[in-house]
Amino acid sequence: MASLKMRPRDAQTLPVTLEVNGKTYELDIEPHELLIDVVRERLGLTGVKRSCDVQVCGACTLLLDGRPVSSCTLPAFEARGKRVETIEGLATKGQLHPLQESFIEHGGFQCGFCTPGMILTAKALLEENPAPSEAEIKEFMHGNICRCTGYKKIIESIRAAAEKMRPARGRP
Amino acid sequence: MRFEREIDIHSPKEKVWRFLWDIDRFIACVPGCKEAGTLEAGKSYTATMVEKVGPFRVEFPMRIDVLESREHSYIKAQASGSDSKIGSRMKVELEVNLTGEGDQTKLLLGASVDILGKLATLGHSMIKRKADQVMDEFAGNLKQKLEADA
């Protein structure tokens, strides 16, 4: 990463507070630093992948206040004061998230490169629509591209996760 | 992308011909073109093309090679250059045909423009529009300069 040493003396830095996977970080960042680089290089969370670099493929998806964003094209300062979720934050106390379990059970990935983005996007979908139809899944997920397994297994995984998560939802 | 223009000039063919080979005056008619230089008279020339489209600015140092010429009637030339800053290349194939009698010359200008590299990712519509503008202005300038000299 562009280390502090390489910064020109007159470089502008912004003190920002980021909440990543429930942990608070105080960082000095430059305006041009992209969220993906801060998360991967400074915080060491390498689940997020850089791939197409033009907001098309979805491999760099992170959740910002619960909503999917392309971290490859989002300056890190945009996450100021917001909640960032990465794939690393999904499992709690060694227990995988239902989406993660379902992707394993239903063969929702092969090489795994697109999977963090797939799962985070699916999480945002299920948060706004706990029981999506197949058409709704396809529509919401159409910006996440998988080049190995095809989408059938991914859709099955998301539907299965929705099933699993439903009883726990909306009931105090 | 292919561009064509037909320019009617009130000036004899011989004079138009001489003008075309006067690199400084010729280049001055091409909008955005500057710094004309001669590598080998009648064969190779240099010039720099600077254009701005919306937020994008490109600068192509070009080498122009004359491939074929027939006195007072035909020139075929090729120009190419790269903008290293934005990683793009431009190649232009240019053909000029002169016909006419006495004081009237018809100049047929044909250009095939190829843009390669990152600039091309912005799409052909932008490049085509710009190239159309350049051709129109060039045609206008050429006619005006030649007729003013009469």
Added chain:
Amino acid sequence: MLRRFRLEEPETVPEASELLARYGDSARVYAGGTELLLVMKEGLAHYERLVNIKKIPNLDTVKQDNGVISIGALATHRSLSTDALLEERLPVFAAMEKHVANIRVREVGTIGGNLCFAEPHADPGTLLLVLGAKLILAKASGRREIPIEGFFVGPYETVLEDDELLTEIRVPLLPAHSAAAYLKFGYLERPSVGVAVSLSLDGASVRDVRVAVGCAGPTPRRIEAAEEALRGKSVEDASESIGKAGAIAGRESDAITDLHGSKDYKEHIVGVLLKRAFTQVVEQCR
């Protein structure tokens, strides 16, 4: 890779306008960044300063003001696609927004940025043309209202002055017995062709109709000659003439051959989409 730039964060329109006036070509407005940052990362454009206008309050609201829906330029595609007022009063606009790019771009990209960047393969401008939208352009010394027809100059170029900001999009509500539709088709990430139609019926005849085509050519454009082929006719006659209107719209769309399809192909698709959109609006009007 994004090169270094400085960030300015004005909190009012006049402040933003003054910054833009002061720094001229070396500064650019930054809102969602979904278009701008792509060309900056590519190295196709560089600015020493980006003027983030998202700290300016109240520029992202949607409200109704008499017969006009006012859309703040900073509203994201996502917020517009789910906006209750739009869904009720201007559902065609919410529906178009639902299909802009993908979910991540819709979350971050703004309607104002989309229009001002003037990328030719965009959806909103085409629909706004048939809806008769007006744009409010503001700077430190005042503001002006222009019809959207006069906004686009060419690909990536608009009539915005250096120190001017688009602040608001004003869309008149459709009159009674009227409907509008926007359809698009493409096989790459961005559409090859987008067609918008609005129709007002007077009993069984076409009182008014507007046709616009986007993506195919350098800017979205109204195709008045295609409208002429339909206006004043009975719905039946207009439906019979729709092939002819489609051929006119294709020809006048200024389509060019590129990665998104050949000129002939795009012209053909314009006709297909116009026919489908017209059938749809006729149904909705009744």
